Amino acid sequence: MSLFSRVLRSGEGRKVKALEAIVPDINALSDATAALDDDALRARTGEFRLRLENGEDLDDLLVESFAVVREAAWRVIGQRHYDVQMMGGMALHLGWVAEMRTGEGKTLVSTLPAYLNGLSGRGVHLCTVNDYLASRDAEWMGQIHRWLGLSVGLVVPDARDRVQKRAAYASDITYGTNNELGFDYLRDNMAMSDAEKSQRGHAFCIVDEVDSILIDEARTPLIISGRLSEAAALYQRFAAVVRGLEPDHHYDVDEEKGIVAPTEDGVHAVEAALGVENLYDQVSSNLVHQLQSALKAKELHLRDKDYIISNGEVRIVDEFTGRVLEGRRWSD
Structure with a gap:
């Protein structure tokens, strides 16, 4: 059983210690790696790839590749990975979630598993x-x-x-x-x-x-919609219609459950505005869904709270983080 197989099979409390035990092996290569000139250090990438072609796996290269990346980072950007960052890099390579505090250099940590797996x-x-x-x-x-x-x-x-x-x-x-x-x-x-x-x-x-x-x-799901120009025209049409509808008369609102339901009077008012005899007969046009979406947009999606307008575009705001969700649209 390989070293990393034993790490994966160990309990949660032992995993950090198992990773910590590998760090001295990486540190042991520091002097030899630092003694390489630039060309020799860069040549290690080709050597690693050749070893992969000859049957070794990525785990076999971890210790040496991490030592190479640490030395390269020092020469290129003037930063050297600490031991705890080496442990973080190993955790990411193994597919774990690695939690690091602000300032502990998680951006630098990512270079270790990224380089190792990039060799493949x-x-x-x-x-x-x-x-x-x-x-x-x-x-x-x-x-x-x-x-x-x-x-x-x-x-x-x-x-x-x-x-x-x-x-x-x-x-x-x-x-x-x-x-x-x-x-x-x-x-x-x-x-x-x-x-x-x-x-x-x-x-x-x-x-x-x-x-x-x-x-x-x-x-918030990622959704790609088709026939955007037709959909936009329909949205605008219903947005204009629902502006003339009154809450408690044409529709009922349940903010806690996020539901807006048209009343019978509301349905008749919309039918008159659209010039259709029966809203529920227009299955192919999906008018009922468009009506409910327009009502929700009017009553439940609040400007500068649920969305903002930037450069003429609607941008959704995440309700949990307050961040603008670039490229997102509501699924309905």
Whole structure:
């Protein structure tokens, strides 16, 4: 049984100690690694990849690769990983959640498992919460990876060109936001051929602020809607209609349950405004759903609380974090 197999099988209380026990092995390589000149240090990337081709796995390379990244980080950006950061990097490589306090250098920690898994050539995704952090880390920490011979890509909402995106996803390490990575996955599932897809697969991912992305923001689904121009016209039509409706007469509101239901008088008023005989007969137009959505928008979605208007666009505000959810739309 390998060292990392024993770590994975150990109890929660022993896992940290097991990782701590590996740190001296990495530290033992510090002097030899520091003695390498730049060309020799960069050449280790090719050596690691050759060893992978010859049958070794990523776990076999962890100790040596972490020592290489630590030395490269010191030479390129003037920062050296502490022992606790080495432990954090091992935890991420093993697929665990690593909690680190502000100022403990989690951004630097990510370079360790990102480099190690990037050696496989299958791609690594580094997922963060906003465009600024993705761009910053791709430039800042990307210096280390590029210096060591790995390619680095960046995926943000501004990058809409398919060729550009395919190139970013084809990189050894790809930085991006959770929204853009998720929407690209949905777009790829709508593609008619592999040539229209951007992503190439999903091998290893590091998620920054995992509690926010996988818990808080996961409450708001990512949805791609079709026939946007037609839908927008229908939304505007119903928004104008519901402005003339009165609460308690045309509809009832239950704020606690988040429900707005039209009354019989309200349905008749809408039918008259739309010029239809029976709202519930218009199944293909989905008018009942549009009415309920418009009523909810009027009564339950409050400006500057649930959403803001920025540059003429509606941007949803997360009810739990207060952050603007870039690229999000309400599912209904």
